[in-house]
Amino acid sequence: MKGARIFLGVTGGIASYKAAALTSTLVQRGAIVDVVLTPEAERFVGALTFSSLTARPAYVSLWDMPERIPHIRLVREADVAVVAPATANVIAKLAHGIADDLLTTALLAARIPVVLAPAMNDAMYAHPATRENLATLRARGYEFVDPERGYLAEGETGVGRLASEDRILEAIARVLARRRSLAGKRVAITAGPTREAFDPVRFVSNASTGAMGIALAREAALRGASVTLLLGPTLLEPPAGVEVVRVTTACDLYDAALAQAAGTDLIIASAAVADWRPESSSESKVKKTDADLVVRMVRNPDVLAALGERKGTSFLVGFAAETDDHERNAREKLARKRLDAIAVNDVRDGRGFGTGENALALLWGTADRRDLGAGDKSALAARLLDAVEELMGCS
Numbered sequence: 353m354k355g356a357r358i359f360l361g362v363t364g365g366i367a368s369y370k371a372a373a374l375t376s377t378l379v380q381r382g383a384i385v386d387v388v389l390t391p392e393a394e395r396f397v398g399a400l401t402f403s404s405l406t407a408r409p410a411y412v413s414l415w416d417m418p419e420r421i422p423h424i425r426l427v428r429e430a431d432v433a434v435v436a437p438a439t440a441n442v443i444a445k446l447a448h449g450i451a452d453d454l455l456t457t458a459l460l461a462a463r464i465p466v467v468l469a470p471a472m473n474d475a476m477y478a479h480p481a482t483r484e485n486l487a488t489l490r491a492r493g494y495e496f497v498d499p500e501r502g503y504l505a506e507g508e509t510g511v512g513r514l515a516s517e518d519r520i521l522e523a524i525a526r527v528l529a530r531r532r533s534l535a536g537k538r539v540a541i542t543a544g545p546t547r548e549a550f551d552p553v554r555f556v557s558n559a560s561t562g563a564m565g566i567a568l569a570r571e572a573a574l575r576g577a578s579v580t581l582l583l584g585p586t587l588l589e590p591p592a593g594v595e596v597v598r599v600t601t602a603c604d605l606y607d608a609a610l611a612q613a614a615g616t617d618l619i620i621a622s623a624a625v626a627d628w629r630p631e632s633s634s635e636s637k638v639k640k641t642d643a644d645l646v647v648r649m650v651r652n653p654d655v656l657a658a659l660g661e662r663k664g665t666s667f668l669v670g671f672a673a674e675t676d677d678h679e680r681n682a683r684e685k686l687a688r689k690r691l692d693a694i695a696v697n698d699v700r701d702g703r704g705f706g707t708g709e710n711a712l713a714l715l716w717g718t719a720d721r722r723d724l725g726a727g728d729k730s731a732l733a734a735r736l737l738d739a740v741e742e743l744m745g746c747s
């Protein structure tokens with residue numbers, strides 16, 4: 353923690369008094385802490401408490417600061433933003449991009465990892481609105497220190513109690529440990545499906561949404577890498593701070609990926625590339641008739657194998673989505689396509705594609721294996737990059 357710059361947001365929950373103890377611990381461990389309270393938090397604990405603990409100003413309002421754009425400076429200078437406790441209200445605002453006070457405005461401008469420690473009444477925590485807001489933020493890469501079951505302010509017991517200080521400190525330490533681990537590295541990530549048209553309105557594709565590759569791109573950028581995301585057709589938003597190259601077909605992706613290969617330190621190929629495309633595509637919509645339609649499919653170029661041949665010194669990680677014998681098939685692909693490692697997921701019963709969750713194992717060498725476990729794709733992206741960095745010798 354020594355020398356780490358921490359932006360600590362405190363919101364208007366009963367657990368806000370615990371934020372004072374957290375601030376004190378962070379300062380004692382050598383962190384430089386800038387505290388921002390919501391106006392509601394100040395009803396519970398005064399800014400004076402925090403400014404006394406940090407020996408720095410503690411901020412509440414956008415409007416009473418001497419400088420012109422304080423919210424930008426505060427998050428630009430920090431290594432990590434932490435909100436503890438995070439109320440249901442602030443979680444909802446963050447999920448919807450509402451920026452109506454200094455804290456939420458600063459967080460909307462943040463390009464640093466954000467750790468949220470929710471704390472609230474158990475019914476508020478269980479409410480579908482809160483669940484959806486939490487899921488939205490998780491999918492955007494926010495990290496959570498989930499609340500615990502225990503005694504709540506109303507005298508009831510339930511899930512909603514602020515996580516222990518130790519758990520919050522662990523989460524902050526974890527984020528800080530990986531913050532600059534890919535600084536100076538160039539990373540290219542392929543993501544999403546491809547579309548292979550047979551007329552202007554019809555195409556062959558697959559169920560990939562690109563969520564895994566988007567999570568990897570976000571995580572690599574947070575670790576300081578310069579990231580290019582080669583993204584197939586998807587409605588998901590690519591992360592901020594990443595160069596995005598949009599592609600549609602496997603042939604587009606092939607050209608874009610090979611253009612990236614030279615000078616890239618790490619290539620992660622998570623796109624679900626169509627293996628075949630219709631031999632020809634009609635310029636106008638094929639008219640419906642009573643007859644069957646036969647579309648001849650021809651082989652697409654193999655993007656991963658081509659990258660394997662031309663990767664030079666880049667570290668190349670492939671993905672294998674398999675329904676049968678997944679590890680054996682993935683190992684065969686690892687060797688045949690000259691990959692440095694392969695992340696394998698079992699996509700039986702709709703797992704992996706189009707959901708926020710996944711389960712992965714990373715394979716390399718002839719028999720090496722690390723189980724990355726199951727979880728949301730942001731958490732898996734962090735675990736995958738931890739493992740890949742170790743193999744590349746970055747950490």
Ligand SMILES: Cc1cc2nc3c(=O)[nH]c(=O)nc-3n(C[C@H](O)[C@H](O)[C@H](O)COP(=O)(O)O)c2cc1C
Pocket residue numbers: 362363364365366367390391392393438439440441442471472473476
């Ligand atoms: C005594 C009291 C305790 C509260 N505790 C919580 C809480 O623990 N978690 C929460 O989400 N809201 C809690 N609230 C409601 C919030 O204060 C309220 O939603 C407020 O608008 C939050 O503002 P903020 O999110 O901008 O800080 C509490 C309200 C009161 C009066």
